[in-house]
Amino acid sequence: MSRENDFETVRQWDNQNFLHPWEGMADLGTNHRTFTEAANGIHVTTEKGIRLIDGAAGMWCVQVGYGNAEIADAMARQAREMAYFSPFNNANSVPARLAHEIAKRTPGDLNHVFFTTGGSTAVDTAIRFVHFRNNLMGRPEKKIIISRQKAYHGSTYLASSVSGKERDKGWLDQAQELAYFLPNVNPAIRPDGMSIADFLDQKITDLEQAIVTLGPDKVAAFIAEPILASGGVIVPPQGYHKRCLEVCRAHDVLYISDEVVTSWGRLGHWFASKDEFGIVPDIIATAKGLTSGYVPMGACIISDSLIDSVSGADSQGATFSNGYTYSGHPVAAAAALKNIEIMERDGILEHVKSVSPLFLERLHDLRKNDIVSDTRGMGLMGCVECSDGTGGALDHDRAIGARIDHHCQELGLVLRPIINMCVFSPPLVISASQINEMFDIMDKGINLATDELSRELSN
CATH class of the missing domain: 3.40.640.10 (Type I PLP-dependent aspartate aminotransferase-like (Major domain))
Known part of the structure; x- marks a missing residue:
């Protein structure tokens, strides 16, 4: 039996018994959430054994990274x-x-x-x-x-x-x-x-x-x-x-x-x-x-x-x-x-100061994408705000954020989607090369979402 099949019962328990924060009541009991079951450094590992960069450091909080003995x-x-x-x-x-x-x-x-x-x-x-x-x-x-x-x-x-x-x-x-x-x-x-x-x-x-x-x-x-x-x-x-x-x-x-x-x-x-x-x-x-x-x-x-x-x-x-x-x-x-x-x-504060310029440079580079309406940040905090130009209705904005989040996760990056905003706050131990990898994935995720929207609008 695969590890994924092992989780089917646990997924039922999650849906039936674990009322999550900010639970969408329309989807209650039918969610298919990703389980993150292990982690090390800046990465988390899913129930399928897939390793992902945690671009949000959990909820802005895992400063020194996961798995610190x-x-x-x-x-x-x-x-x-x-x-x-x-x-x-x-x-x-x-x-x-x-x-x-x-x-x-x-x-x-x-x-x-x-x-x-x-x-x-x-x-x-x-x-x-x-x-x-x-x-x-x-x-x-x-x-x-x-x-x-x-x-x-x-x-x-x-x-x-x-x-x-x-x-x-x-x-x-x-x-x-x-x-x-x-x-x-x-x-x-x-x-x-x-x-x-x-x-x-x-x-x-x-x-x-x-x-x-x-x-x-x-x-x-x-x-x-x-x-x-x-x-x-x-x-x-x-x-x-x-x-x-x-x-x-x-x-x-x-x-x-x-x-x-x-x-x-x-x-x-x-x-x-x-x-x-x-x-x-x-x-x-x-x-x-x-x-x-x-x-x-x-x-x-x-x-x-x-x-x-x-x-x-x-x-x-x-x-x-x-x-x-x-x-x-x-x-x-x-x-x-x-x-x-x-x-x-370990000089974590000094490290943040040294890598923040690269983090912000890569963040603001994402403005080249038409769907990106704004980027903003400071230190190791950043936001990419996206819009397809249809007026910003709540359900529509949620769909944009969910679409980008889906593609980024498929490519190896966990985001913090807040409606139509993709928020970054990675573990403070992230390296320069990992910052580049994270934003390379984000760029690809935005492009895939943009292509999908273009196809839908043309049909």
Whole structure:
């Protein structure tokens, strides 16, 4: 019996019992998903034994690559020694050390690390802390969070409420009174004839007018991804974040930087907020690359100044009653510590800086294809946006992305298709030759999809 036949029963279980994230309910129970059953370096291996480049590093997260024995061994040792402790009642040296190592790498005075289960709960924690602080300071009306269209901040109720991807909001409720969304910050959609400088001015004006209109006494925080990742790797104009921070400071509005994707080397820095964008936010949310995806973990990192304003003599005896059973899980912390050690020892940040120019050159070369409407990226993050010129209906855009994804996988590349956008965020250990191979496949996949569309239009 072939390995593929061995998987037929497992495929039935997957369809019958595993409700996947972002499950299309019309296809429930009839999917024929690829099983990735093994992996090493930048490659994953399917149930058919086919080896593919993982162009998305899982979900932006497998920084040091698959099959790293050092991380696996560190997790195993910790699981044997101390698999779990209650963070509500006790402490443990492994997450304590990790919190210190994280604080050493954060900008400014962001030294208080609240461990979570992932990015969504890190953002959720950030919002809950902001609300908690305002309640404690006698400002219970100061609760609105300003975000952006196309922003993605997570899937918990609070995090999804401040996410601005309109195509994700069709059937689920959000706390609409909590969030206010500013227009898209993608320079590619600016009106014809408008300069980047004028577009930037417009985006800053959007933020300031929103704060003034809503009322500084009502607006608690502005939340922003340094690069809007799941929204399509949208890179705001240079200087955008610094000017947004200045507006926030002028109106006593906190700045939350969602670095779930952009931290841990994705842009060549431990954290991108200060080193790449010149800002020291009040709170940073992080996850994904913290453990290179080997085990779930996230963190909400809060500045000393915010903590000082609600602790000690200013605490009024309050408890920040937010937390998770697995906050600071020792096995996850051991994986994160080893991940940081490997990245530092092996010069991963320097490697990202050295190969990023080639990555971006090859990414932008794809604009030569007629179906490619835009390319954008920074560091080892990139997006290829495609359109067949028929108006961008959701079902049609999904079909374009699925078509390209299918051809690329047949050729040996796993993409992250987001509707009609093909997103790249490969493992940070990818070599120059592997970057070229990855984009050679992408180019062929786009050409095959283009040929198919041409044939369909001519018939």
